[in-house]
Amino acid sequence: MRRIVFVLIVVAAVAGVVAYMVPASGQADGEAAPIFGVKIPPGYRDWRLISVAHEEGDLNDIRAILGNDVAINAYREGKLPFPDGTIIARLSWSYVPSEENNKVFGRPQSFVPGSATDWYLQFMVKDSKKYAATGGWGFAQFNKDGKPAGEALHKTCFPCHAQEKARDLVFTQYAP
Amino acid sequence: MRRIVFVLIVVAAVAGVVAYMVPASGQADGEAAPIFGVKIPPGYRDWRLISVAHEEGDLNDIRAILGNDVAINAYREGKLPFPDGTIIARLSWSYVPSEENNKVFGRPQSFVPGSATDWYLQFMVKDSKKYAATGGWGFAQFNKDGKPAGEALHKTCFPCHAQEKARDLVFTQYAP
Numbered sequence: 001m002r003r004i005v006f007v008l009i010v011v012a013a014v015a016g017v018v019a020y021m022v023p024a025s026g027q028a029d030g031e032a033a034p035i036f037g038v039k040i041p042p043g044y045r046d047w048r049l050i051s052v053a054h055e056e057g058d059l060n061d062i063r064a065i066l067g068n069d070v071a072i073n074a075y076r077e078g079k080l081p082f083p084d085g086t087i088i089a090r091l092s093w094s095y096v097p098s099e100e101n102n103k104v105f106g107r108p109q110s111f112v113p114g115s116a117t118d119w120y121l122q123f124m125v126k127d128s129k130k131y132a133a134t135g136g137w138g139f140a141q142f143n144k145d146g147k148p149a150g151e152a153l154h155k156t157c158f159p160c161h162a163q164e165k166a167r168d169l170v171f172t173q174y175a176p
Numbered sequence: 177m178r179r180i181v182f183v184l185i186v187v188a189a190v191a192g193v194v195a196y197m198v199p200a201s202g203q204a205d206g207e208a209a210p211i212f213g214v215k216i217p218p219g220y221r222d223w224r225l226i227s228v229a230h231e232e233g234d235l236n237d238i239r240a241i242l243g244n245d246v247a248i249n250a251y252r253e254g255k256l257p258f259p260d261g262t263i264i265a266r267l268s269w270s271y272v273p274s275e276e277n278n279k280v281f282g283r284p285q286s287f288v289p290g291s292a293t294d295w296y297l298q299f300m301v302k303d304s305k306k307y308a309a310t311g312g313w314g315f316a317q318f319n320k321d322g323k324p325a326g327e328a329l330h331k332t333c334f335p336c337h338a339q340e341k342a343r344d345l346v347f348t349q350y351a352p
Contacts, residue, residue, distance in 0.1 A: 045225075052228040052240050053274075057285040064228050064240065064351070093351055098229075101347055104339045109233040113351040144352075163280045171277055175240070175269055175289040176320075 033148035035155070036138035038125050040146055041068070044089045048072045051175040054095060054111070061117050063092040065172045070126075075174040081136065082168050086126035090172075092117045116144035119153070124161075124170065134158040135169045209324035211331070212314030214301050216322055217244065220265045224248045227351040230271060230287070237293050239268040241348045246302075251350040257312065258344050262302035266348075268293045292320035295329070300337075300346065310334040311345045 032039045047066035054062050067075065070085040093113030101110035121142040128136040139157035141149040161169040208215045223242035230238050243251065246261040269289030277286035297318040304312040315333035317325040324330075337345040 047224075048222050049225055049240050049242065051289055052238055053289075054230050054238060054271075054287040055285055056287070057281075057283060059285065062228055062230060064225055066225065091351070095230075098347075100340070104336060104347075105233075107233060109231055109235065110347075111230040111232070112349070113227055113229075116352065160280060164276070171274075171280075171286075173288070175267070176292070 030146050031148055033140035033142065033154060034151040036125070036131065036134075036140055038123055038138045038140035040121065040140075040142055041087055041089075041123065044068075044087075044121075044123075045091075047089060049175070050075060050088065051172050053172070055092075059092075059117075060095050061092040062095045062111065062113055063090055065090050080168050081128075082126045082170065084126050084128055084136075086124075088124045088170065088172065090122040092120060092122075118143060119149055120144040121146075135162060135165075137161065137169055206322050207324055209316035209318065209330060210327040212301070212307065212310075212316055214299055214314045214316035216297065216316075216318055217263055217265075217299065220244075220263075220297075220299075221267075223265060225351070226251060226264065227348050229348070231268075235268075235293075236271050237268040238271045238287065238289055239266055241266050256344050257304075258302045258346065260302050260304055260312075262300075264300045264346065264348065266298040268296060268298075294319060295325055296320040297322075311338060311341075313337065313345055 030039050044066060047068055050065040050067045050071065052062070052064050066089045068087040070083060071088050073079070074082045074086055094115050094117060095111055096114035097108055098110040098112040101112070102108050119141040123140045125131070125138040125140070126136055127138060131138045135158065137158070139154060139161070141153060143149075161171070164171055167173070206215050220242060223244055226241040226243045226247065228238070228240050242265045244263045246259060247264050249255075250258045250262055270291050270293060271287055272290035273284055274286040274288040277288070278284050295317040297320070299316045301307070301314040301316070302312055303314060307314045311334065313334070315330060315337070317329060337347070340347055343349070
C-alpha cells in the first residue's frame with residue numbers, strides 16, 4: 001500500500017511540475033518562421049505581462065508584450081543581457097475607439113483592441129550560440145492563423161532592433 | 177531511506193501546489209478599501225492578460241487588465257455572469273511618448289507606460305452574496321504604495337459600471 005501511495009505521489013509531483021512548465025516551454029508544432037526557424041511557443045497567451053504600448057502611424061495598433069518565465073525573471077532582476085531561453089511575445093490589435101465605453105463616459109476617450117493586426121504575433125527568442133550573427137536573438141512574425149511572414153519582412157527585424165544595443169536589442173521596458 | 181524520500185516528495189508536492197496557487201489566491205494583508213473592504217490580492221501582477229486600453233481625456237493613461245484564474249476561464253468560456261471568485265485587476269500608467277523608440281523609428285509614433293497613475297490599481301471582486309447591493313461586485317482602488325482611495329471615490333464605481341449591465345458590469349472584453 002505504501003508503495004502504491006509512494007508511486008502515486010511521484011506521478012502527481014511529476015505531473016504537477018510538467019503542467020506548471022508547459023506554458024513556459026520551448027518550441028511547438030506549426031510552421032517555422034524563415035531565417036530564424038522560430039515556431040510559435042505553446043501557451044504564450046498565458047505568459048505574464050511585461051508592458052503595453054500604442055503605436056501610431058502605419059502600425060496604428062495597441063499591443064501587449066508578454067514574457068516567458070525566463071524573460072519575466074530577467075526583467076524583474078534587471079538582468080542584461082537577457083539569458084538564453086528568454087522569449088518575448090508581442091501581440092497587437094488594431095487601435096479602435098470603444099463605442100460602448102464612450103457611450104457610458106459621454107465622450108470619445110476609450111481606445112481598445114479591435115481585430116488582430118496583419119502580423120499579430122512577434123517573438124524574440126534568445127539563443128546566444130544559435131543566433132550569434134544577430135546579437136543572440138531570433139525573430140519571428142506570424143498572423144493570427146499562425147502563418148509566418150516571409151523572408152523579406154524577417155530581414156528587417158535585426159537592423160532595427162540592433163539600434164537598441166544598450167538594452168540588448170529589446171525596445172520594451174518592464175511596466176512595474 | 178524510503179520513508180525519508182517519501183516524506184520529501186510529499187513536502188515537495190505540497191510546496192509545489194501551494195506555490196502554484198499563491199498568485200490566484202484570495203485576499204492579502206494591507207489596508208482594505210472603504211465600503212467594499214477589498215484588499216490587494218497577492219500576486220496580481222502575475223495574473224494573465226485580459227486586455228489593454230488607452231484612455232484619453234482626464235485619465236490620459238495606458239492600461240493593462242489582468243484576471244485571476246476564475247476570471248480568465250470565465251472570459252475564455254464566454255461565461256456570464258462572472259462566477260463568484262472572479263477578480264479583475266486594472267493597472268494604469270501615465271501615457272507618454274517613448275523618446276528612445278521614436279529616435280529609432282525616426283518619428284513620434286510610440287506611446288508607452290510612464291509612471292503609475294494616482295490610482296494605479298483597481299480591482300473588481302465578484303461575490304454575489306456579499307456584494308448583492310452592487311450587482312455582485314466589490315470595487316477597490318489603490319495607489320502605487322497600496323493605499324486605498326477614499327469613500328467618495330469608491331461611491332462612483334458602481335453607478336458607472338451599472339450602465340454595462342449586458343456584460344455583468346464589466347467594461348473590458350477579452351483580447352484574443
